Structures are given as C-alpha cells and as structure tokens.
C-alpha cells in the first residue's frame with residue numbers, strides 16, 4: 001500500500017460524521033468528544049496533505065487538545081447509554097478496563113507528541129500513529 005493511499009484511508013476514517021437525530025444526551029456528548037478528536041486530526045491531516053500551510057504551533061496545540069479529549073473518554077463512556085444512532089458496541093461495558101486502556105494509550109501518545117513536532121516531514125508519521133491509536137479502539141469497540 002502506498003503512503004498516499006494509507007493517508008487517504010486514515011483521513012476517510014475521520015471525515016464526515018453525523019449525530020442528527022440522536023436522542024440520548026450521554027450518547028450525544030460522547031459523540032461530540034469523538035468529533036473533537038476528529039477535528040484536530042483533520043487539521044493535522046490537512047497540513048500533512050499540503051492542503052494547508054505547515055504551522056508547528058497549531059499542530060502541537062491540536063495534539064495537546066487531543067490528549068485532553070482522550071483523557072475524557074473513560075468518563076464519557078462510563079454510563080452504558082444507548083441510542084439507535086450509536087455505533088458503540090456492548091463489549092465496551094463488558095471489557096471496560098480494556099476500553100479505557102485504549103483511551104489511555106491515545107492520551108499518552110498525543111501527550112508525548114504534543115510540543116515535539118517541528119517539521120512538515122513529521123506529519124505523515126504522526127498521522128499514521130494517530131490513525132493506528134484510533135483504530136485500535138474502533139476495531140473492537142465500535143460497529
């Protein structure tokens with residue numbers, strides 16, 4: 001797989017998402033948390049693809065924000081809230097320790113990366129690491 005295709009797949013995974021019609025406020029809130037992660041990643045991804053000018057400060061701020069958002073995942077999912085629109089799998093609450101481990105891994109990765117990015121060349125590997133951390137959880141815990 002070429003790097004370009006890998007990047008396209010990562011970005012496709014973070015593209016459009018909709019929570020129109022979600023009734024359960026807990027589900028809505030956790031979807032908004034995920035949406036925030038996706039927005040930060042899109043910002044970094046846009047620069048990685050050359051669609052936006054490289055801005056180290058903006059990248060590092062986005063990574064710090066992702067770390068904060070990741071730290072909130074366990075509390076956002078603590079209540080086994082359901083909604084027809086939700087893609088959360090019941091296994092989250094059967095294996096909550098495993099679920100929170102995936103959140104901690106994303107939190108640690110983004111905390112480590114935040115402040116470290118100084119060049120445009122680092123963005124692709126950063127995006128790949130981020131994509132892997134999102135997928136590590138989605139693969140098991142999301143429809």
Ligand code: HEC
Nearest residue numbers: 017019031034037038086087088102103106134137141142
């Ligand atoms: C610890 C597990 C976990 C991690 C890590 C994680 N997610 Fe999620 N994500 C979920 C679950 C579970 C759902 C489904 C929530 C629902 O529909 O109730 C979800 C849903 C989403 C959605 C859809 C939200 C919506 O409005 O329907 C997006 C977008 C998303 N995640 C992006 C990301 C990105 C980007 C990352 C990495 C930077 C990430 N997620 C990391 C568990 C995780």
